[in-house]
Amino acid sequence: MSYLLWTLSALAGFLIIATLLPWLKSPAWWVRIWDFPRLQLALLSLLGSIVTAISAVTGHWEWGLQLVFFITLLYQAWWILPYTPFYKREVMSASPGADRPHLRVIACNVLTSNRNTRALIDLVQEHRPDVLVTLETDAWWQQQLLPLEKDYPYRIACPLDNLYGMHVYSRLKLSDEEITYLVEPDVPSIHASVHVTDSLVVRMHFLHPAPPSPTENEESTERDVELLLIAKSLQEEKGPVIVTGDLNDVAWSPTTRMFRKISRLLDPRVGRGMYNSFHANYFFARWPLDHFFHSDHFQVVEVARLPSIDSDHFPVLLEVQYHPANADLQEGLEVKAEDQRETAEMLAEEGADVGEVPRPKSKG
Incomplete structure (x- = not known):
């Protein structure tokens, strides 16, 4: 041979x-x-x-x-x-010039050891998101990002030095803010209502569960449970919702697909592209770890992977336009009785209580 x-x-x-x-x-x-x-x-x-x-x-x-x-x-x-662009889009593109509220969000895993804070500040000043969530931000990063506070008067800070610190910066009023540790005692998530207008309030969840790896968790159970807890808490939600963050899972995995089924949220990347956000330093080993999911109250204005800030993740951006009459226009993954049963069994087996998930108010 x-x-x-x-x-x-x-x-x-x-x-x-x-x-x-x-x-x-x-x-x-x-x-x-x-x-x-x-x-x-x-x-x-x-x-x-x-x-x-x-x-x-x-x-x-x-x-x-x-x-x-x-x-x-x-x-x-x-x-x-x-x-890929060869697939039908799950979320419609917003009509340009429509007189409807917009919400622009950037999610950025900064890499705690990264010291190029100027790159992130410049990026925020260029793209001017309404809401910015930073992941892996510790007390040092919080101090370095003080210049943002002039334009972002509403903030939620959870600085940690274990790679799971999180900060939310918002131009828009926040309410019902809560930091929780749903599954692991050192891995937080942030939950809040974002007041886009007096009549539009968006329920938002910012997540960064630990990945399955030999140096983190030997199993994916903790990550999977956190995602399914959030999904289960959203099942009966009628108002507008956005979930974002570094989920340490790829968009096409069974767990993320189950999250989409149970939560009924849509993925704006379907039919548009992968927007691979990790690993920023190795073009041959990239996949989408940083995500946006939203309810069918929105259509897409822009979804993009932004330039590197010297982190191992690229920042990602989503801008959506409020469009409440989408029920018959946009359709995500279909949830079946088997999916509901599998989710309930996993949460019960791990003793996870969906009642512990914060439920920020939404209106729209």
């Missing part, structure tokens, strides 16, 4: 394992991690197929390898296809 055939066979074996592991539905980090690089796995499958086709590999080996590469490519592409 030639060196090339050995290499292609090893690649095919790796792709089979990486594709099948998530089927285990295990919360172990070494299983859940394969939810992330589906684009990279699809590209490896395509590369393997091309090399096989132009190489001297023939006969049963060629057909066997091509079958593996085709199946893994098709399967991985199925997960990521909604996050």
Whole structure:
């Protein structure tokens, strides 16, 4: 067997394992991690197929390898296809010039050790969001961002030195502010009502659950429970909602899909693009970890990945326009009885109480 055939066979074996592991539905980090690089796995499958086709590999080996590469490519592409322009948009684009309220939000994981605070301040001054949420901000970052306070009179501060500090800066009035530790005693989330106008109040949740990894949590359970707690708390919400933050999960994962089903929130990236926000330093290992989800009260004005501020995450921006009559125009993932049962069983098994999730008021 030639060196090339050995290499292609090893690649095919790796792709089979990486594709099948998530089927285990295990919360172990070494299983859940394969939810992330589906684009990279699809590209490896395509590369393997091309090399096989132009190489001297023939006969049963060629057909066997091509079958593996085709199946893994098709399967991985199925997960990521909604996050390409080739898929129907889940959220409509707002009509330009419509006289309706807008809300502009930036979410930015700054990387605690990053010292380029000027880049973030300049970015905020350029894009002028109504609400800014910063993640991984400690007391040092809070001090460095004092220049923002002139334009952002409403603030919620939770400085921590454990990579889970959070700050919310708002031009708009905030109410019902609350900092909670829903699942882990050192991992906060922030909840508040944002008063866009006198008649439009948006319920917002800012999240940063810990990821499944050998250096954080060995399982994804804590992250999954926090996301599903928020989703469950939103099931009966009739008013406008936005959830944002670094969820340490990719947009197409089973957990995030379940979050969307249970919460009934929409993903403005569907049909537009991935907007890969992590890892900013490695173009070949990027996926969408920083998210915006919103109720069908809104249409999209702009969704964007912003320039680097020397963090390992790119900042992300969402601007939406209030458009309350979207019920028959926009449709997210369908929730089934099985989804409700699976969510209830997980929360019950972990002793998670949805009653502990803050419920900021909304109006619209």
